[in-house]
Amino acid sequence: MNNVHIPRLDLLDFTTGSPDKQRQFSDALGKAFTETGFVTIANHGMDKALINELYEVVQQFFSLPEEQKRNYEIPGLAGQRGYTAKGKEKAKDAKTPDLKEFWQRGQTVIGDDELRANYPDNVEVKELPKFNAITEEVYRRLELAGRSLLKAIALYLDLTEDYFEDKVINGNSILRAIHYFPLEHPETLAPDAVRAGAHEDINLITLLIGASADGLEVLTREGTWYPVTAQGDDIVVNVGDMLQRLTNNKLKSTTHRVVNPPLALMKTSRYSVPFFLHPKADVSLAALPSCVDAAHPKAYPDCTAGEYLDERLREIGLKM
Numbered sequence: 001m002n003n004v005h006i007p008r009l010d011l012l013d014f015t016t017g018s019p020d021k022q023r024q025f026s027d028a029l030g031k032a033f034t035e036t037g038f039v040t041i042a043n044h045g046m047d048k049a050l051i052n053e054l055y056e057v058v059q060q061f062f063s064l065p066e067e068q069k070r071n072y073e074i075p076g077l078a079g080q081r082g083y084t085a086k087g088k089e090k091a092k093d094a095k096t097p098d099l100k101e102f103w104q105r106g107q108t109v110i111g112d113d114e115l116r117a118n119y120p121d122n123v124e125v126k127e128l129p130k131f132n133a134i135t136e137e138v139y140r141r142l143e144l145a146g147r148s149l150l151k152a153i154a155l156y157l158d159l160t161e162d163y164f165e166d167k168v169i170n171g172n173s174i175l176r177a178i179h180y181f182p183l184e185h186p187e188t189l190a191p192d193a194v195r196a197g198a199h200e201d202i203n204l205i206t207l208l209i210g211a212s213a214d215g216l217e218v219l220t221r222e223g224t225w226y227p228v229t230a231q232g233d234d235i236v237v238n239v240g241d242m243l244q245r246l247t248n249n250k251l252k253s254t255t256h257r258v259v260n261p262p263l264a265l266m267k268t269s270r271y272s273v274p275f276f277l278h279p280k281a282d283v284s285l286a287a288l289p290s291c292v293d294a295a296h297p298k299a300y301p302d303c304t305a306g307e308y309l310d311e312r313l314r315e316i317g318l319k320m
């Protein structure tokens, strides 16, 4: 990964293109996921107006007084729904919490009563009905884009195109709105206090709105950090640990972080909205048989997505 290349792909090539265009898209996506684990995606199904509205409502929410936001902190849910205050989450191996607060919205199950009972209800913000409506809309659109990307990955892995569909429809995905809050006295920060410490994402793939603002970096194989930026309203998509496990390390869940800006800019906010695409909890993360051979022995013990998530939420301090 000396010459880091994060390609920009057009999702319409896959969703409406000729079979040739679809194949090219899936090859390019697969290649990027075996190298850096990151791509940027244009024409992802959210127009500029929706993204602007999203930023507007997200800023409105985080501008509410602290005690009002705290009303939306739900004990016992490990931050999986509603508000998580400053100082709560840290990267897996970090000692100091990240400099952020966030909101999480989960799946709205339609139909399947049994599955609906497995998920906590979403938390609605009374003061901001538009926040609820827009975050739900963005959740739906990113889930659709993510399902298309998984179809392209399935083709790359020589699986049937619909391989992931029944595993992720009504899955345990999370939309997270993050506020990297301003600091009046950034010079007093602990030296290891960062906006988001080096980590790998837990889920299958992450679709991120907001990397048009500086700060996101990926760790290269040489151990140096490389900035990731998206053009305009493009989104960044990366592989998470669940997809790395399923593919027995063929697809790479690359370490990334969000660095602090220069001191003067620490007095300003940064916002981002990642969508963590998860399967349903009972889906097995055992390596796909096609990804295991003598040269690539099985790297991980079998477990389900639900068991794995539970372990990881404990490691990042969200679950006791």
Ligand SMILES: O=C(O)CCC(=O)C(=O)O
Binding pocket: 178, 196, 201, 208, 210, 211, 216, 256, 257, 258, 271, 272, 273, 274
């Ligand atoms: O804020 C960003 O740009 C990235 C956030 C991130 O990596 C995460 O929340 O997992």
Ligand SMILES: [Fe+2]
Binding pocket: 199, 200, 201, 256
């Ligand atoms: Fe991340």
